[in-house]
Amino acid sequence: MPAPVVRFAPSPTGRLHIGNARTALLNYLLARREGGRFVLRLDDTDLARSTREFADGIVEDLAWLGIVPDVTVRQSERTALYDAAVDRLIAAGRLYPCYETPEELERRRKRQLGRGLPPVYDRAALRLTAEDKAKLEAEGRRPHWRFLLEHRVVHWNDLVRGDSHVDCASLSDPVLRREDGTYLYTLPSVVDDLDLGITHVVRGEDHVTNTAVQIEIIEALGGTVPAFGHHNLLTTASGEGLSKRLGHLSLKGLRDGGLEPMAVASLAVLVGSAESVRPVASLDELAGLADLGRLSHAPAKFDEAELDGLNARLLHAMPYDEARPRLAALGVGGGAAFWEAVRGNLVRLADVATWWEVVAGEIAPVVTDAALVAKARALLPDEPWDGATWKGWTDQVKAETGARGRALFMPLRQALTGLDHGPELAALLPLIGRDKAAARLEGRTA
Numbered sequence: 168m169p170a171p172v173v174r175f176a177p178s179p180t181g182r183l184h185i186g187n188a189r190t191a192l193l194n195y196l197l198a199r200r201e202g203g204r205f206v207l208r209l210d211d212t213d214l215a216r217s218t219r220e221f222a223d224g225i226v227e228d229l230a231w232l233g234i235v236p237d238v239t240v241r242q243s244e245r246t247a248l249y250d251a252a253v254d255r256l257i258a259a260g261r262l263y264p265c266y267e268t269p270e271e272l273e274r275r276r277k278r279q280l281g282r283g284l285p286p287v288y289d290r291a292a293l294r295l296t297a298e299d300k301a302k303l304e305a306e307g308r309r310p311h312w313r314f315l316l317e318h319r320v321v322h323w324n325d326l327v328r329g330d331s332h333v334d335c336a337s338l339s340d341p342v343l344r345r346e347d348g349t350y351l352y353t354l355p356s357v358v359d360d361l362d363l364g365i366t367h368v369v370r371g372e373d374h375v376t377n378t379a380v381q382i383e384i385i386e387a388l389g390g391t392v393p394a395f396g397h398h399n400l401l402t403t404a405s406g407e408g409l410s411k412r413l414g415h416l417s418l419k420g421l422r423d424g425g426l427e428p429m430a431v432a433s434l435a436v437l438v439g440s441a442e443s444v445r446p447v448a449s450l451d452e453l454a455g456l457a458d459l460g461r462l463s464h465a466p467a468k469f470d471e472a473e474l475d476g477l478n479a480r481l482l483h484a485m486p487y488d489e490a491r492p493r494l495a496a497l498g499v500g501g502g503a504a505f506w507e508a509v510r511g512n513l514v515r516l517a518d519v520a521t522w523w524e525v526v527a528g529e530i531a532p533v534v535t536d537a538a539l540v541a542k543a544r545a546l547l548p549d550e551p552w553d554g555a556t557w558k559g560w561t562d563q564v565k566a567e568t569g570a571r572g573r574a575l576f577m578p579l580r581q582a583l584t585g586l587d588h589g590p591e592l593a594a595l596l597p598l599i600g601r602d603k604a605a606a607r608l609e610g611r612t613a
């Protein structure tokens with residue numbers, strides 16, 4: 168197939184949440200896998216709610232996930248294209264002016280419902296004569312514009328849901344342009360998809376109902392219909408939908424909370440798919456697992472608590488080379504030996520500070536068995552120390568004191584680290600070094 172061109176089209180009216188990340192990633196991974204292109208389209212036609220800050224935040228959040236768009240466009244800068252499409256639709260007899268007020272429409276809707284009829288727009292405006300229109304305009308009314316649907320069944324082969332269809336006879340002719348000349352979402356989306364050569368429209372299931380209408384508009388404009396795929400939506404563990412405006416599980420919040428982007432990306436892509444949810448270390452690898460055709464059709468419940476486990480597993484397997492610049496940024500040294508000693512005890516990367524403090528900083532020892540610790544101090548071997556030092560030393564302490572198991576190891580751990588849990592002491596002890604170890608075994612802060 169020709170290289171796909173995909174787009175992610177958020178409105179900059181809030182920070183992205185993990186559900187938006189699913190849409191962005193499913194698009195991006197498709198493009199990445201097939202050598203295609205990823206367009207970021209900022210749907211900022213709602214000027215009252217769209218802000219520059221949110222737009223910048225979206226770019227930043229995507230970059231954090233590892234997504235750098237090939238092209239970025241803003242709908243607010245593309246009105247001329249939409250106006251040109253309007254002219255063409257009017258010329259083709261597919262867009263017609265309507266003058267009803269929202270109150271009039273609501274009254275009509277109620278009447279239809281009262282009679283047991285579907286509340287579909289009755290196309291009364293099509294019957295207005297030129298004179299009627301002139302009169303309404305003289306009263307100061309301005310038209311909004313509706314697209315004249317062909318009452319037919321529109322089919323498409325959905326990349327996720329398979330053969331899909333909607334009977335457009337059951338829909339109201341959609342309003343494309345408001346009285347004040349501004350656009351609702353539908354037309355700009357179609358015009359941009361055509362103009363930018365989008366080959367695959369991958370978006371949330373909440374847009375299925377738009378698809379038939381958009382296909383009709385594309386055809387009315389003489390465009391090529393792209394492939395459509397509607398993925399299942401994410402809900403919170405309690406089944407609630409996610410909302411950008413309510414700031415649900417925002418990517419920024421997850422990032423500020425110290426999560427790895429790949430932990431978030433792994434969950435966002437794999438939950439509700441045929442693959443088990445597991446930590447995946449790179450977007451390339453994730454691209455090989457993301458398969459639109461094998462997504463579940465039901466909403467995918469996900470548990471925020473899973474993120475910690477995924478994060479921990481990513482860190483436990485993270486090679487030193489990858490960790491190195493980030494450790495440096497945290498002011499943590501110790502090289503590969505330190506990283507390999509402590510990574511298995513991390514949930515968030517920032518936890519590394521605790522162990523760096525134990526190795527290179529000052530801690531107050533906790534002495535719970537003074538006699539054992541004093542004996543251990545006396546038996547502390549001379550340096551150089553290596554990975555075998557701990558075993559040799561504690562074997563001796565065991566032989567001299569008779570203490571074994573937890574009764575032997577816990578007092579030593581508490582004295583050496585001030586904590587009752589942590590990485591293998593065999594690896595930690597050489598990093599702590601003899602001076603600090605001796606002082607701590609003597610009960611001194613060191």
Ligand code: GLU
Nearest residue numbers: 176177178210356370374
């Ligand atoms: N701005 C729309 C949204 O965020 C885009 C929908 C689409 O992908 O067509 O829901």
